[in-house]
Amino acid sequence: MDTAQYKDRLRHYFDGVGFARWSAIYGEAELSLVRRSIRTGHTLMLNQALAWLAQLPPPPDQPKALDAGCGTGLFSLDLARRGYQVTAADLAPQMAHATAAAAAHAGLREQIHCQVADLETLSGRYDLVACFDVLIHYPPEPFVTMLSHLASLSKSILFFTYAPYSPFLAAFHRVGGYFPQSQRRTTINMIRDELVQQTLADCGMTLRFSRHIGVGFYHTNLVAALRQ
Template sequence: MVRNTIRAGHNVMLRVADSWVGEAFPSAHGLTALDAGCGTGLFSLALARRGFKVASSDLAPQMAAATARAAAAAGLSDRVSCWASDLESITGSYDLVNCFDVLIHYPAEPFVAMLSHLASLCRGTLLFTYAPYSAFLAGMHRVGGYFPHSQRRTDIQMIRDTTVRQALADSGMRFRRAERVGKGFYHVMLVEASRG
C-alpha cells in the first residue's frame, strides 16, 4: 500500500514537472539536461523525447544501468548518457537540472549544501522536490513505520519553505513556482527556479 501510493504520487509529480519543462523550453533541441538521481530513467527519456541531450546519473549503478537499457529500448541512446555517481561528484553546466525525490533524504544543512551544488550546475532552469514540513506529513511518516517491513517507508527529512527559498536566493537562483503533490504516503513540494 505504502509503495503503491508513493509510486502513484511520483508519477503525478513527473507529469507536472514535464508540463513545466514544456513551458520553459518550447524547443529543446541543442540544449542539455542533467537528471540527477535518475532512477529508472522515466524523466530522462521524457527529456530526450523533447530534444534535450540528457546526462543521467544515479547513486545506484543498477538504476543508471536501467536508464541506459530504457534509453536503448526507446531508440534514445544517442541522447541519453548514464553513469553511477553521488550528487556531490557531478560536474558540468546544463540548461536544465532536475533532481526528484533525492533531496527528501537530506537534513536541513546538507540539503542547503546540495541544493547550492545543483544550482551551480544549472545555467537555466532548476527543478527539484523536497519534503515540506507539516504536522500532517510527520504523522503520516510515523504511521508508515508500523507497516510490514516490505511496505515500510524510507526516512525523509522535512524542510521548511523559508529554508528552501533562502538557499535558492543564496545560490543566485530565482524562485519561480512550486506545487505540492500529495497522494497517500507521497507528499513533496515540486519547485521550479531559474538562473538570475
C-alpha cells in the same frame, strides 16, 4: 549520522532491496495499496514538471540536461524525447544501469549518457537540471549543500523536490514506520519552505513554480526555479 554515512546507507538500499521495490513502483507491476499511491503521486509529479517545462523559456539549440538521481530513467526519457542531450546519474549502479537499458529499448541510446555518481561530484553546465525524490533523504545542512551544488550546474532551469515540514506529515511518516518491513518507507527528512527559498536566493535563482503533490503516502513539494 554524517553525510557520508547517509550516502552509504542510501547506496546500499537503492542498489539492493530498494532497487526491486522502486523499479516496481516506477514500472507496471501489481502493487499494494501503499505503493500504488506512491506510483500515482510520482507520476503526477513528473507530469507536472513536464507541464511547467512547456511554460518556461524554450531551450537553446542542442540543449543539455542533467537528471541527478535518475532512478530507472523516466524523466531522462521524457527529456530526450524533447530533444535534450541528457546526463543521467544515480548513486546506485543498478538504477543507472536500468536507465541505460530503458534508453536502449526506447531507441534513445545516443541521447542519454548514464553514469554512477555521487550527487556532489557531478560537474558541468546544463540548460536544465532535475533532481527528483533525492533531497528528501537528507537533513537541512547537507540538503542546503546539495541544492546549492545542483543550482551551480544549471544555466537556466532547476527542477527538484523536497519533503515539506508540517506536524501532520511528521506524524504521517511516523505511522509509516510501523508498517511491515516490506512496505515501510525510506527515511524522509522534512525541510522548511523558508530554508528552500533562502537557498535558492543565495544561489541566484528565482522560484518560478511550486506545488505540493500529495497522494496517499506520497507527499512532496515540486519546485521549478530559474536563473536570475
